[in-house]
Amino acid sequence: MKIAKAVITAAGPDQGRLPLQRFVDLDGQEKTALRIIVEEVAAAGVERIGVVICPGDQDAYTEAAGPCAPMLTFVEQPQPRGYGEALHRAAPFVGDQPFVHLVSDHLYISDRTERCARQLVDAAVAQKCPVSAVQATRESMLPYYGAVGGRRMAGRSDLYEIETVLEKPTPTVAEQRLVVPGLRAGHYLCLFGMHVLTPTVMEILGEMVAAAGDDQPVMLSPALEELARRERYLAMELDGARFNIGVKYGMLIAQLALSLHGDDREEILAKLVELVAGRYPSPA
Numbered sequence: 001m002k003i004a005k006a007v008i009t010a011a012g013p014d015q016g017r018l019p020l021q022r023f024v025d026l027d028g029q030e031k032t033a034l035r036i037i038v039e040e041v042a043a044a045g046v047e048r049i050g051v052v053i054c055p056g057d058q059d060a061y062t063e064a065a066g067p068c069a070p071m072l073t074f075v076e077q078p079q080p081r082g083y084g085e086a087l088h089r090a091a092p093f094v095g096d097q098p099f100v101h102l103v104s105d106h107l108y109i110s111d112r113t114e115r116c117a118r119q120l121v122d123a124a125v126a127q128k129c130p131v132s133a134v135q136a137t138r139e140s141m142l143p144y145y146g147a148v149g150g151r152r153m154a155g156r157s158d159l160y161e162i163e164t165v166l167e168k169p170t171p172t173v174a175e176q177r178l179v180v181p182g183l184r185a186g187h188y189l190c191l192f193g194m195h196v197l198t199p200t201v202m203e204i205l206g207e208m209v210a211a212a213g214d215d216q217p218v219m220l221s222p223a224l225e226e227l228a229r230r231e232r233y234l235a236m237e238l239d240g241a242r243f244n245i246g247v248k249y250g251m252l253i254a255q256l257a258l259s260l261h262g263d264d265r266e267e268i269l270a271k272l273v274e275l276v277a278g279r280y281p282s283p284a
Contacts, residue, residue, distance in 0.1 A: 001125050003098050003196060006041040006049045007090040010034075010061070010104035011077035016054050018245055019104040020064045023255050026109070026262035032064040033245060036107055038071065041100050044117040050075050050093035051104075052086045081209075082217030088205035098124070098198050106193035107254045109261050110240035117194060119238050123159070124196035129232040132162070132224065133192035135242055136183055139171045144247060145190035146221040148235050149178035160189065160235040162228045167221035189235055192242050201227050 010019050019034035031039075038049060050073045053061055058074045065072055073093055077086045087101065100117060108116040116133065124131040134148060149164035164177055178188050204223045212218050227233050243254035259268040 001098055001128055003045065003100060003121050003124065004047045005094050005097055006046040006100040006102065007052065007087060007094060008034075008037060008041075008049060008102050008104050009052045009083065009086045010057075011052045011054050011080070011086045011089075012083065012105075013080050014246065015103075015105050016057060020060060021245065021251060023107070023251075023258055024262070024264070026258055028263040031066070033107060034061060034064045034104065035066050035068055037102055037104060038065055038068040040108055040115055040117045041102060042068065042071065043115045044100065044121040046100055046117075047071070048073060048093075050090040052077055052089050080217075081212075081215075082219050084205050084218035084220040084223050085209055085212075087220060088202060088209055088218070091202040091206065094199065094202065096199050098130070098196060101195045101197055103193040105244060105246040105250075107243045107245060107258070108192075108194070108240055109243070109257055110238070112239045116192075116238050116240040116242075119240070120194055120196055120236060123234075123236050127159075127232075127234060129234060130195070130197050130201070130227060131159075131234045131236050132196075133194040133238050133242075134160070134189040134235040135192050135237065136187045137190035139174060139186050139188060141190065142171060142174055142188065143168055144244060146224075147174060147178050147188045147190045148224075149180060149189070150235065152180070152182060153234065158237045160237075162224075162233045162235050165221045165225040165228065167219055189237075192238065193244075194238075194242075197227075198231065200231055204230070 025031045049071050052075045055076045062069045075089045110116045120133050146167045148162050150160045150162045153159040174188050204226045208218045245251045245254050
């Protein structure tokens with residue numbers, strides 16, 4: 001199974017400008033979030049990337065991608081009809097091929113030489129099935145993520161056979177439907193914002209879009225749950241972490257993480273010590 005295409009969704013009402021924000025990357029270079037994400041999937045062997053955007057955003061995104069711009073094909077979502085409908089817009093782009101899917105408001109840091117997307121692609125190729133990356137996440141963060149339930153795959157500590165996918169469940173619902181043996185109490189396998197998917201998910205989304213009519217939003221999580229019914233579908237805990245730049249202090253935390261894992265680590269640590277040791281007047 002060769003995976004040469006990726007889709008990045010960036011058409012959400014609160015999402016469109018986040019990929020244009022600038023960060024200092026692990027290599028010490030200043031880049032937009034979009035360019036960092038594109039480089040993430042390019043390192044996994046992806047050759048072409050479809051980016052789902054709002055109408056009118058193409059010029060800004062082309063500039064933000066910098067030297068990676070020739071890899072991009074833009075797909076517009078004219079109306080905000082949900083995450084699933086946005087992804088389905090890229091169905092003609094991916095065709096009948098498996099593809100990597102990433103959201104545009106997450107940045108990733110790997111704890112291994114291989115980047116997170118490379119780890120995920122390698123797992124999907126080895127297992128010959130769709131795989132979604134997950135991260136054990138405390139229940140207070142459930143309002144920000146989809147989450148999965150299932151059972152650990154025999155002989156593996158990092159792979160799970162998915163049975164249930166829920167979008168932003170409450171802690172009560174998560175406790176009833178998403179408990180995974182072996183996880184710390186109060187933690188759930190929340191989606192990482194990174195998937196390797198097969199064309200089946202586009203078929204499912206097409207059915208959901210047709211059934212929803214012109215006004216109803218279509219979300220991705222129900223499509224992923226249906227995918228688990230139709231195909232073998234796994235979740236994988238990667239050796240790495242995701243950083244959601246769309247939440248409060250998200251960009252700050254992401255930049256700190258990049259800095260502390262990158263070439264400027266010692267300089268940043270010294271500055272943090274100065275800040276922590278400094279004496280500043282308390283706010284009134």
